Amino acid sequence: MTAATTLPASPVRPATTDEVVIETRTLTKVYKDFWGRAKVRALNALDLEIRRGEIFGLLGPNGSGKSTTIKLVLGLLFPTNGRALVFGKEATEVTKNERIGYLPEESYLYKFLNAEETLDFYGRLFNMPSQVRKDRINELINMVGLNWARRRQLREYSKGMTRRIGLAQALINDPELLLLDEPTSGLDPIGTREMKDLILKLRDQGKTIVMSSHLLPDVQDVCDRIAILHQGELKELGRVDELLTVQDVMQLRARNVTPECEAELRAVLARHNTELLAVERPTLSLEELFLNIVRESEARPGKRAPNS
Numbered sequence: 001m002t003a004a005t006t007l008p009a010s011p012v013r014p015a016t017t018d019e020v021v022i023e024t025r026t027l028t029k030v031y032k033d034f035w036g037r038a039k040v041r042a043l044n045a046l047d048l049e050i051r052r053g054e055i056f057g058l059l060g061p062n063g064s065g066k067s068t069t070i071k072l073v074l075g076l077l078f079p080t081n082g083r084a085l086v087f088g089k090e091a092t093e094v095t096k097n098e099r100i101g102y103l104p105e106e107s108y109l110y111k112f113l114n115a116e117e118t119l120d121f122y123g124r125l126f127n128m129p130s131q132v133r134k135d136r137i138n139e140l141i142n143m144v145g146l147n148w149a150r151r152r153q154l155r156e157y158s159k160g161m162t163r164r165i166g167l168a169q170a171l172i173n174d175p176e177l178l179l180l181d182e183p184t185s186g187l188d189p190i191g192t193r194e195m196k197d198l199i200l201k202l203r204d205q206g207k208t209i210v211m212s213s214h215l216l217p218d219v220q221d222v223c224d225r226i227a228i229l230h231q232g233e234l235k236e237l238g239r240v241d242e243l244l245t246v247q248d249v250m251q252l253r254a255r256n257v258t259p260e261c262e263a264e265l266r267a268v269l270a271r272h273n274t275e276l277l278a279v280e281r282p283t284l285s286l287e288e289l290f291l292n293i294v295r296e297s298e299a300r301p302g303k304r305a306p307n308s
């Protein structure tokens with residue numbers, strides 16, 4: 001994706017509202033074997049409410065039920081028990097699909113079409129008029145940074161490029177709700193940052209986004225709330241900032257602290273019987289360091305003295 005991530009014009013909607021977009025009530029899925037015998041309880045009595053304008057993360061180890069949840073919400077699977085409602089309607093009702101975009105974990109796009117043809121195919125499925133389709137395809141291809149490869153067949157695409165065209169496809173109908181299965185998998189750090197910025201922009205446009213991911217820093221960066229599943233059970237649910245806040249520790253950050261000032265601070269803390277856990281310099285994340293170096297190298301090509 002290029003820096004020119006212009007998003008297709010859609011009305012700016014307010015951020016998170018109280019409107020519930022996805023609701024699950026004791027949602028349960030038991031996969032059966034060939035003989036109809038219960039084989040795997042993939043999801044057990046899941047209760048969730050996801051509101052308009054949220055970025056909601058589904059986390060959990062392999063086999064914990066994330067994809068099953070997404071498929072139930074999409075109406076691709078029937079629940080064994082309980083209900084999944086999307087926009088207030090049963091998830092299995094097909095009319096809701098017009099308001100949903102889905103990026104599956106594995107690409108199912110036709111490999112012998114190029115990016116334009118792929119999006120044109122999906123635009124036709126949504127009965128988009130020719131000119132609207134053309135404009136939308138241009139906007140989306142630019143948005144995901146594939147302009148340079150728009151006429152190349154998808155079989156020549158790298159994993160990261162495939163992820164980008166998958167996202168463009170998921171956005172073709174300007175959906176209100178986006179379900180993204182592992183949106184950053186296969187992307188390099190710059191592509192990952194751009195995908196995350198894009199997800200945030202889509203949220204700012206009022207879209208509701210549900211994403212599953214194993215890449216925890218990505219989830220931490222973009223998600224407002226998360227659910228953690230384990231063997232089909234909901235184990236944790238809440239706002240990311242609240243779940244990650246260590247309640248009984250406080251951090252002070254100050255610039256230009258002199259040794260005298262530090263000594264006084266230590267003395268004050270000691271006087272109040274406060275246990276000083278650490279005095280340290282903040283560090284960049286590896287992502288920040290990497291992006292700084294790449295951006296600097298783009299601005300100033302040529303030799304760069306390491307650690308400068």
Ligand SMILES: Nc1ncnc2c1ncn2[C@@H]1O[C@H](COP(=O)(O)OP(=O)(O)OP(=O)(O)O)[C@@H](O)[C@H]1O
Nearest residue numbers: 031039040042060061062063064065066067068069
């Ligand atoms: N079609 C199926 N038939 C039988 N069992 C299935 C089927 N699909 C998934 N399962 C089982 O259901 C459980 C949950 O699977 P699911 O794919 O929802 O997990 P996940 O959290 O998405 O995993 P991953 O992180 O590996 O994608 C697993 O034990 C899996 O083996």
